[in-house]
Amino acid sequence: MLLQRLLFLLTLAAAATAQMRDCPGISGDGYKVMLDNLSVFGPGGQTTTLLRDRLRQKVQFDLSAIQLETTPQMVLVPCRDRAPQDVTDFNPVIVDSLNDHRVLVEVWGQIEAHAGLSVQRAQLNFTVVPVNFYDRPVVPPGGFSTAYQRRIGGNPDELVKIFGDFSDLKAYVSIAAGVKSLKEHDYDQAFQCFCRADALLAQPPTGMEPAVRASLVKYVNQEVNNAFTQAHNDQPVRSSLGLDGTRPVCPGAL
Amino acid sequence: MKYACVLAALAAAAPLRAGMPNADCSHPFVFRDARVNVIVLPYRNKDAASPDLERAGSQLTLLLQQTILFSALKFPSIGTVRMVAQNPSQVADCQTSLVAPKILGQAPGAAQQLSPDGAAILLWGQIYKEGDQIYLCSYARLVKRGTDVAMESSGGGHGIFSARLPADGMTFPARTITTGLLEEVGRIFRKSATAHRERSLTSPGFDLPMDPRNPFAYQVVEATTDGWMHVRSAEGGMSGWIYANETLRSQTLARTLPELRFVDGAIGYLEFAKGANPAGILAHARPSLESFAEVGNPSTSLATATAKSMLAVMFQRDASLRSRGYQLAREAVALVPYSADARNLELVYRLDMSSRDLYQPGKWRPVADEFAQAAALGPGKKYILDNLDSFYAGVLGAPGLAGETEAAAIRTRREQLALLRAH
Numbered sequence: 001m002l003l004q005r006l007l008f009l010l011t012l013a014a015a016a017t018a019q020m021r022d023c024p025g026i027s028g029d030g031y032k033v034m035l036d037n038l039s040v041f042g043p044g045g046q047t048t049t050l051l052r053d054r055l056r057q058k059v060q061f062d063l064s065a066i067q068l069e070t071t072p073q074m075v076l077v078p079c080r081d082r083a084p085q086d087v088t089d090f091n092p093v094i095v096d097s098l099n100d101h102r103v104l105v106e107v108w109g110q111i112e113a114h115a116g117l118s119v120q121r122a123q124l125n126f127t128v129v130p131v132n133f134y135d136r137p138v139v140p141p142g143g144f145s146t147a148y149q150r151r152i153g154g155n156p157d158e159l160v161k162i163f164g165d166f167s168d169l170k171a172y173v174s175i176a177a178g179v180k181s182l183k184e185h186d187y188d189q190a191f192q193c194f195c196r197a198d199a200l201l202a203q204p205p206t207g208m209e210p211a212v213r214a215s216l217v218k219y220v221n222q223e224v225n226n227a228f229t230q231a232h233n234d235q236p237v238r239s240s241l242g243l244d245g246t247r248p249v250c251p252g253a254l
Numbered sequence: 255m256k257y258a259c260v261l262a263a264l265a266a267a268a269p270l271r272a273g274m275p276n277a278d279c280s281h282p283f284v285f286r287d288a289r290v291n292v293i294v295l296p297y298r299n300k301d302a303a304s305p306d307l308e309r310a311g312s313q314l315t316l317l318l319q320q321t322i323l324f325s326a327l328k329f330p331s332i333g334t335v336r337m338v339a340q341n342p343s344q345v346a347d348c349q350t351s352l353v354a355p356k357i358l359g360q361a362p363g364a365a366q367q368l369s370p371d372g373a374a375i376l377l378w379g380q381i382y383k384e385g386d387q388i389y390l391c392s393y394a395r396l397v398k399r400g401t402d403v404a405m406e407s408s409g410g411g412h413g414i415f416s417a418r419l420p421a422d423g424m425t426f427p428a429r430t431i432t433t434g435l436l437e438e439v440g441r442i443f444r445k446s447a448t449a450h451r452e453r454s455l456t457s458p459g460f461d462l463p464m465d466p467r468n469p470f471a472y473q474v475v476e477a478t479t480d481g482w483m484h485v486r487s488a489e490g491g492m493s494g495w496i497y498a499n500e501t502l503r504s505q506t507l508a509r510t511l512p513e514l515r516f517v518d519g520a521i522g523y524l525e526f527a528k529g530a531n532p533a534g535i536l537a538h539a540r541p542s543l544e545s546f547a548e549v550g551n552p553s554t555s556l557a558t559a560t561a562k563s564m565l566a567v568m569f570q571r572d573a574s575l576r577s578r579g580y581q582l583a584r585e586a587v588a589l590v591p592y593s594a595d596a597r598n599l600e601l602v603y604r605l606d607m608s609s610r611d612l613y614q615p616g617k618w619r620p621v622a623d624e625f626a627q628a629a630a631l632g633p634g635k636k637y638i639l640d641n642l643d644s645f646y647a648g649v650l651g652a653p654g655l656a657g658e659t660e661a662a663a664i665r666t667r668r669e670q671l672a673l674l675r676a677h
Contacts, residue, residue, distance in 0.1 A: 163428035188633035243626035
């Protein structure tokens with residue numbers, strides 16, 4: 001009995017190690033977005049594989065769009081052996097390390113497998129590293145996430161809609177790149193990133209909770225102000241911010 | 255050696271309407287004499303490769319290349335090239351980030367580069383298959399070897415103001431291709447991949463070479479309204495009729511993939527600046543861009559904003575269309591308010607439309623502030639700072655500036671600007 005329990009604990013420990021295994025790809029230069037494996041809870045099967053493939057594809061579509069349309073440039077780092085289980089996996093030491101490696105966002109997720117495609121629960125989670133590191137109170141208690149239950153198990157028309165849906169990930173990446181640029185004294189780039197995030201957050205909501213969205217809009221506007229103040233005080237750095245003598249705000253439609 | 259023969263044979267041919275179904279990604283080929291090249295790169299899945307998926311992607315890209323070519327025959331000078339990997343180990347060479355620098359002459363390895371003022375549209379995609387259902391998402395990138403300026407204006411006679419498009423890379427909405435269309439694609443592929451000796455599907459012919467080790471460049475010598483293209487190989491030895499059947503001519507594929515309309519309009523936009531008959535080119539490009547922009551999609555607003563901006567730029571040359579063009583430039587800003595280039599284009603357009611009025615006392619400040627805002631949104635875009643400086647120069651030079659205090663404030667702003675421009 002004791003031996004059995006010991007074996008069980010050892011198995012759990014090994015699994016936990018595998019789940020938060022280091023991802024060697026993050027040691028390269030530049031900003032990065034990490035894409036982890038998706039965890040499956042419950043008995044896996046064909047349906048689970050299908051859901052996982054769909055979620056992964058959704059993220060791939062979004063990431064390709066981000067890489068093509070977004071500055072600053074970033075690289076996608078696939079981390080197949082890494083599968084966080086919970087937000088508590090991102091302890092301060094891990095977040096510190098990710099931040100040092102200029103990781104903007106780590107994407108991970110879970111599928112709760114049940115019988116039948118329509119009752120599956122699936123969720124994508126986004127660890128917005130610079131926000132976690134510098135502005136922890138902005139992160140909601142359960143972290144940033146998007147739930148896909150029911151929708152991801154839908155028919156082809158619904159699925160293509162999800163593939164083309166507004167991407168929360170685009171907003172998270174823009175916010176993270178803004179915070180990171182600000183900390184690296186690139187105020188103009190920070191302003192650009194925050195304003196893009198501001199525009200993305202104004203789009204019709206999909207997976208993001210309204211309260212989270214509202215809190216992020218407020219945060220983004222605070223950071224725009226911070227960018228201006230810091231650019232103004234940081235004399236050696238040349239910045240276009242405040243060229244007109246006024247405190248900038250993110251512009252809307254004309 | 256093969257490519258050398260192809261080039262020598264094509265050099266004598268003009269006007270150029272040409273295609274190649276099997277260029278090698280590792281050594282990209284473009285038609286140097288074509289004003290615009292469209293390069294169709296593979297549609298692949300990053301996570302999963304399967305023979306089914308590879309075949310569907312391969313068939314689709316040939317149809318895209320032929321559809322784009324057939325549709326673009328109305329333009330004076332067009333080359334369309336489908337690129338494939340010579341073998342599976344070289345698939346990575348088909349990435350846009352590797353192909354573009356080669357054809358632009360920024361990296362070695364191209365079998366042929368764009369001409370010094372040549373332009374290209376690169377089209378590629380991701381494909382995902384579930385059963386018989388195919389989902390795909392296309393991406394496009396516009397590259398120019400010469401200047402990247404979309405519009406220049408004297409801004410009412412006060413300098414040179416320049417503007418660019420909101421984006422050179424864009425994503426199109428994810429699509430699903432139904433089982434029926436998928437089967438049709440395969441059926442059309444079998445017909446389209448043959449060059450018939452006579453203008454008849456029952457006429458014998460030869461299969462278009464698909465192996466990149468045997469590059470096959472052809473020129474379209476004639477196209478008929480019933481969907482046939484008479485092609486002749488660049489080396490002169492082979493000729494035949496390719497059937498772009500009624501499905502292609504009626505634009506079924508373009509209805510399923512509106513990005514084909516974008517590509518068609520973008521070809522016109524890129525030819526517009528260089529063409530001898532800009533009004534004729536505009537007449538051909540306009541319906542494609544307008545129908546693409548009408549559909550709209552919040553997740554692909556950058557592509558829609560770019561299509562509207564292309565129309566705006568072309569309309570600027572025609573006095574009767576200019577105010578519609580300005581409206582389109584404003585609509586582009588509404589779609590991507592964070593885009594420095596969309597805002598800069600609107601401002602340059604506004605100056606162009608309003609002539610000298612905006613340089614007057616009491617009116618110049620909001621315009622200057624908006625240029626400054628656009629500059630802040632576009633770090634590194636020096637031409638926006640240059641526009642702001644030209645604007646200040648225009649204000650200082652315009653008659654009736656109210657008092658020395660205002661002039662001194664402008665001079666101070668220009669001094670700050672000079673530091674940034676020199677940076």
